[in-house]
Amino acid sequence: MLTNLFSKSRPIGYVVIGLMLLATYILHLLSDLKWLQSPTVVIEKSFLFVVMVFSVLLIQFITVKNYLAVNNLYSLFLYACFLILFPTFYDDAQLIIANLLVLLALRRIISLQTLNEPKIKIFDASLWIFVATLFESWTILYFVMIYLAIIWYVNQDYRNWIIPLIALLTVTILFYTYSLFYNINLVEFWTDKYDVGFNFSYFENVYQNIALSFLATIAVLFTVYQLTNLKSIATNQLTLYKNIVLCFVIGAAIYIITPEKSNGLLVFTFFPLSIIGGNFIANTPIKWVKEAVLATILGVSLLLFLLKL
Template sequence: MITSLFRKSTPINYSLVVILLLVFFSLIQFEENSVVSNTLSIVYKISMLTVLIASLFIVNFIAKKNGLTKNSSYPILFFILLLGLFPTIFKSPNLIFANFFLLLAYRRLASLQNLNAIKQKLFDASLWICVAALFHFWCILFLFLVYISIIFHASRDYRNWIIPFVALFTTITIFILVALVFDSSWISYLIETTKTNFQLDYFTNNIQNVALSIYVVLSLYFVFSMVFTLSNKPMILQASYKKMIFGFFIGVIVFLISINKSNAMLVFTFLPLSILCTNNIEYSQNKTYQEIVLSLFILAGFFSYFSQL
């Protein structure tokens, strides 16, 4: 029944997912110490919500436009359920904005499979990743995904290998100029975030530990399911799926090395994981299996979210 509802992309499905996002976001804002107190705060939270909604549609665009999934609503459903696993994301504007710019980068990298305007796409993707790094520095590691994409699609032209450095230099130059004009403390703040922390000692309650455990189990299952079945996918899509797998592991590394660590930092893995989850159930011919997987995912998302309110 659940799989039948989201098997197609319809306005009703989109509305249900957006409503679910609104509920998740709103309940967190009414939590203690997170109450809207003034006009500026309202504008700020509306901006966060707008970016989250835009992120849903970018996820949908990446999955459908590049043929990574069939014509279903599963990608955005999985994306919002993964957000529900770690509700602190809804109180983390830097992570929300950083992930949004990474999604824009993924959009350009995924479209490389048609081999049109390669240099422009590589520059755009690199630039968006550098912008994301201004909100969360270690997102800069996603530049490795750009080079992986170059290896897959355009390694013969040496100029392509230079493009990420051009984007990085452009971003640094503009950022320094803007910071010097408005607030030079932005520079010292960014430098401070370049530190690393490999310890997993940030848990404040057992529910966070449970949520992370659920995430690890789901991730291992869906990622390695794709790894072992990749050779069965259409040849034209294999490079795109490989980029999703690499993107997932880069996101995990960003989480592992970041300072001020929290489960919310796993948001950088949500796009590739959503696509891998969708692919898993779409290509299964067993409807019972599809229903069980989707039901367990929904239960996990709701349980984790409401347990952490």
């Protein structure tokens, strides 16, 4: 059933995924009705849901545009399940916005493989990442992907190496202007943001721990599959999938080193995991195995979501 529903890019598949996210988002908000007391907060929550939906659609755009999957919705479905598995993400406006900005940057980084307008893409990707650091500081680690993409695709032109610094200068000037208006101490702002911490005892209930363990199991399965299948990937696509694996490593690193941890920080691993997982499911020849994987991920995600309400 699930295999047939998401094996092709059909409108009904998008509708089902959208309803899954809307239903779980509303149920999560209804668990604490304080937000209804302020019209401003109601507008903010509505806006954040729109941002999340846009992020999900952006993932499908990146997937299809760069041939990361063959005309299916498996990656989109997995991404939605991961969001449902960690609903603390729904409450964090900073993370929701930072995640969108990172996805916009990854869209430009991944599309560098086409070699069309590389300078514009490098600038855009750098700009999105530097803006994302204002919301989640350790997203600066994605800067590594920009320079690796330059090495892999467009290292002949020395000007490409300077463009990220121009983007940094642009964001610095704009944020400095903003700080003057709102009396922000820039030194304190940045020094407070770049702390490192390895305290993992933040779980509010046992279900958060189970959800993390479940995602870790999925991550190991999907990553081992991807690494063992790199040799079978076409040469022109190999660097692209190395980028996806690197994206997962950076997302995991952000979660590990951020001092104020929450399961919501794992959102930075969802995009690469959903791509790798989508290919794993699509390339599995036995239909009942596909169905079992999809049903297990959906079932566990919904069960843990309901138990955490």
